[in-house]
Amino acid sequence: xxxxWGVTRAIVGREFLRFIHQRERFIAALVRPLVWLLIFAxxxxxxxxxxxxxxxxxxxxxxxxxxxxxxxxxxxxxxxxSSLSLVYDREMGSMRLLLTSPYPRxxxxxxxxxxxxxxxxxxxxxxxxxxxxxGITLPPLGYIAVLPxxxxxxxxxxxxxxxxxSFISQLENFxxxxxFVIFPMFFLSSALYPLWRMAESSPLLRxxxxxxxxTHVVELIRFLFYLQINLHALAWVxxxxxxxxxxxxxxxxxxxxxxxxxx
Amino acid sequence: xxxxxxxxxxxFDYGPKRALDGVSFDVPANRFCALLxxxxxxxxxxxxxxxxxxxxxxGDIRIAGHDLRATPRKALAELGVVFQQPTLDLNLTVRxxxxxxxALHGLARSEVPGRIDAALDRLDMRAxxxxxxxxxxxxxxxxxxxxxxxxxxxxxxxxxxxxxxxDAAARQAITxxxxxxxxxxxxxxxxTHLTDEVRDSDALLVLHQGQIIATGSTGDVRGDHSLSDWFxxxxxxxx
Numbered sequence: 001x002x003x004x005w006g007v008t009r010a011i012v013g014r015e016f017l018r019f020i021h022q023r024e025r026f027i028a029a030l031v032r033p034l035v036w037l038l039i040f041a042x043x044x045x046x047x048x049x050x051x052x053x054x055x056x057x058x059x060x061x062x063x064x065x066x067x068x069x070x071x072x073x074x075x076x077x078x079x080x081x082s083s084l085s086l087v088y089d090r091e092m093g094s095m096r097l098l099l100t101s102p103y104p105r106x107x108x109x110x111x112x113x114x115x116x117x118x119x120x121x122x123x124x125x126x127x128x129x130x131x132x133x134x135g136i137t138l139p140p141l142g143y144i145a146v147l148p149x150x151x152x153x154x155x156x157x158x159x160x161x162x163x164x165x166s167f168i169s170q171l172e173n174f175x176x177x178x179x180f181v182i183f184p185m186f187f188l189s190s191a192l193y194p195l196w197r198m199a200e201s202s203p204l205l206r207x208x209x210x211x212x213x214x215t216h217v218v219e220l221i222r223f224l225f226y227l228q229i230n231l232h233a234l235a236w237v238x239x240x241x242x243x244x245x246x247x248x249x250x251x252x253x254x255x256x257x258x259x260x261x262x263x
Numbered sequence: 264x265x266x267x268x269x270x271x272x273x274x275f276d277y278g279p280k281r282a283l284d285g286v287s288f289d290v291p292a293n294r295f296c297a298l299l300x301x302x303x304x305x306x307x308x309x310x311x312x313x314x315x316x317x318x319x320x321x322g323d324i325r326i327a328g329h330d331l332r333a334t335p336r337k338a339l340a341e342l343g344v345v346f347q348q349p350t351l352d353l354n355l356t357v358r359x360x361x362x363x364x365x366a367l368h369g370l371a372r373s374e375v376p377g378r379i380d381a382a383l384d385r386l387d388m389r390a391x392x393x394x395x396x397x398x399x400x401x402x403x404x405x406x407x408x409x410x411x412x413x414x415x416x417x418x419x420x421x422x423x424x425x426x427x428x429x430d431a432a433a434r435q436a437i438t439x440x441x442x443x444x445x446x447x448x449x450x451x452x453x454x455t456h457l458t459d460e461v462r463d464s465d466a467l468l469v470l471h472q473g474q475i476i477a478t479g480s481t482g483d484v485r486g487d488h489s490l491s492d493w494f495x496x497x498x499x500x501x502x
Contacts, residue, residue: 003369004369006366006369006370006371006372007366007367007369009366010362010363010366010367011367013363014352014355014363017354017355017359018352018354021354092348092349092350093346093348093349093350094350094351094352096314096316096346096348096350097346097350097364097367098367099315099316100314100315100316100339100342100344101339101367101368102335102336102337102338102339102340102368102369103336103367103369104336108367254315254316254317254318
């Protein structure tokens with residue numbers, strides 16, 4: 001068992017070291033949601049009126065409304081960043097080193113997933129800290145209550161990153177991920193506007209948003225901030241995490257041959 | 264053959280293209296075996312199968328007596344690998360790279376520093392332990408990868424064209440060192456397309472178009488020809 005723990009420590013530790021070496025990545029991960037929070041939200045607060053919907057019991061400012069969505073955005077971008085670094089690892093050869101460890105491949109991949117999730121959560125709390133410094137705060141206990149939601153959401157989006165990395169054969173193809181995964185996932189969700197607002201302009205779009213697992217990550221986080229559990233969102237996120245993890249394991253199955261395309 | 268490598272009936276296809284076709288061979292312990300083949304012969308596919316990056320639908324691989332399909336953990340624990348493509352994290356120091364590998368192989372934390380020192384001493388690399396891998400030249404990086412491959416005390420050593428990109432002196436040094444390791448008891452499989460890395464006393468496997476076309480002691484296989492001429496005549500490859 002100590003061997004399993006050693007492998008976990010090594011893989012997670014390496015993810016942290018890599019993160020520390022990429023200071024720009026940390027700054028970008030913080031600046032991105034802050035731009036949305038401090039510029040976009042300020043500009044749109046008048047245009048986008050919100051009614052009182054659960055979990056809110058009073059009117060909230062637009063800035064407060066989009067904080068959970070921006071937390072999920074940090075998780076989403078970090079999941080994709082992790083996918084990018086997996087593809088990079090494969091091109092640079094260090095993936096071979098990881099996958100030829102005698103430990104089970106599912107465990108090695110889970111450690112990678114766990115490491116990238118831990119880094120995501122660190123970034124989310126740094127973002128929440130800066131948001132609080134600008135006066136955008138949430139219930140104090142919510143900062144603790146949200147942690148399981150962040151872990152689950154991070155694992156789901158990290159698993160999505162793993163799946164993508166197993167299907168992307170070259171780094172150059174990564175720009176497509178931005179266009180076809182990140183943007184649709186983010187904009188077709190409840191991160192920036194509640195679903196009822198979306199339904200006003202298009203019921204079809206609302207239905208698509210309701211099927212988007214990212215919407216449920218956002219809602220899970222939103223409710224946990226207010227010390228409530230949205231069971232519907234929780235079930236969606238758990239199910240999506242399980243399915244994406246299975247798909248990632250299939251993608252990295254040696255019998256299927258991840259390395260085939262690399263020769 | 265408990266300490267060596269046994270391969271039986273190994274075939275592998277990339278879609279409709281057959282990469283390996285019924286490959287079988289034995290490499291005993293205490294032996295340096297050169298796997299010679301032109302580019303595209305199937306050497307890298309064979310290495311991927313031996314390291315379980317790929318799994319073949321047909322054929323068996325036994326590493327130091329352990330079946331790679333049935334007991335992959337035990338089999339991989341007995342295998343040290345130097346890949347053709349460098350697999351170092353250039354931002355980490357030599358010691359950090361080795362520690363990472365040691366953890367991936369489940370070595371006890373308390374014994375890792377001692378093992379790293381011993382492996383680096385063996386390759387005369389101890390003085391460079393705290394340098395970043397990026398600061399090392401190509402020859403030293405390869406030596407470090409070789410030290411890393413020995414860290415967990417494997418019985419079988421697999422090297423896939425390990426001299427690619429090295430200058431003549433570094434090539435010679437690493438080739439000699441690995442021959443020494445075979446003399447010390449390791450089972451060594453050295454994949455290459457360069458005939459000057461192979462000695463007459465080495466075991467030889469010649470892979471061409473996915474099949475083993477010759478096997479035996481190098482001196483016997485080449486007969487009166489130079490190995491280079493013999494290899495060229497058999498495969499039409501340039502060396």
